[in-house]
Amino acid sequence: MQALIVYFSRPGENYSVGYIEEGNAKHIAKVISKYTKAPLYELEPLTPYASDYKECVKEAVKEAKEEARPAFKNPLADINKYDVIYLCYPNWCGTFPRIVASFLAKYDFTNKIIKPMCTHEGSGMGFSERELAKTLPTATILPGLPIKGSECHKPEIEETIKEWAFKLTK
Numbered sequence: 001m002q003a004l005i006v007y008f009s010r011p012g013e014n015y016s017v018g019y020i021e022e023g024n025a026k027h028i029a030k031v032i033s034k035y036t037k038a039p040l041y042e043l044e045p046l047t048p049y050a051s052d053y054k055e056c057v058k059e060a061v062k063e064a065k066e067e068a069r070p071a072f073k074n075p076l077a078d079i080n081k082y083d084v085i086y087l088c089y090p091n092w093c094g095t096f097p098r099i100v101a102s103f104l105a106k107y108d109f110t111n112k113i114i115k116p117m118c119t120h121e122g123s124g125m126g127f128s129e130r131e132l133a134k135t136l137p138t139a140t141i142l143p144g145l146p147i148k149g150s151e152c153h154k155p156e157i158e159e160t161i162k163e164w165a166f167k168l169t170k
């Protein structure tokens with residue numbers, strides 16, 4: 001089984017931990033890669049989100065209301081060769097950021113296994129798993145892994161990530 005780790009993560013002012021150079025979802029994506037050896041693909045917005053937390057929340061709320069499809073920089077050359085997609089994103093307003101929706105709309109995920117990982121500050125996976133199932137009816141969405149962003153550097157989290165990452169059944 002060939003796997004790919006797709007992540008969107010935002011550096012800058014983060015909830016409760018001040019400014020960070022590397023987003024939390026990116027950190028977890030790298031841990032998944034460390035154990036699975038799967039390659040990483042970063043979803044980068046063409047127009048970066050605000051570094052200021054409150055500004056970014058405003059942008060995210062607007063995008064969510066409009067069901068926006070913000071452009072991303074670097075389309076993937078080939079998704080067909082992958083059977084498993086680890087999809088890593090922060091919880092934004094209860095679900096995945098709209099840039100993830102842009103990514104999902106661009107490719108065919110038929111028969112692929114999707115493993116969502118969501119960093120958050122209290123809402124867990126939110127309704128992102130439900131939304132994934134609705135958006136990708138021909139894919140298999142496996143149970144997600146919610147990780148509190150402000151705790152993502154705790155060493156013991158790695159064991160949880162490792163266990164989850166290798167589970168490819170419901």
Ligand SMILES: Cc1cc2nc3c(=O)[nH]c(=O)nc-3n(C[C@H](O)[C@H](O)[C@H](O)COP(=O)(O)O)c2cc1C
Pocket residue numbers: 008009010011014015022023024025026053056057058060089090091092093094095119120121122123124148149150
């Ligand atoms: C625009 C925005 C909206 C957010 N909405 C939520 C939310 O609804 N529920 C929640 O638990 N955390 C929310 N958060 C907190 C992030 O999910 C959390 O800080 C996460 O770890 C950020 O991951 P990242 O550093 O990879 O971007 C929000 C953060 C931002 C910037």
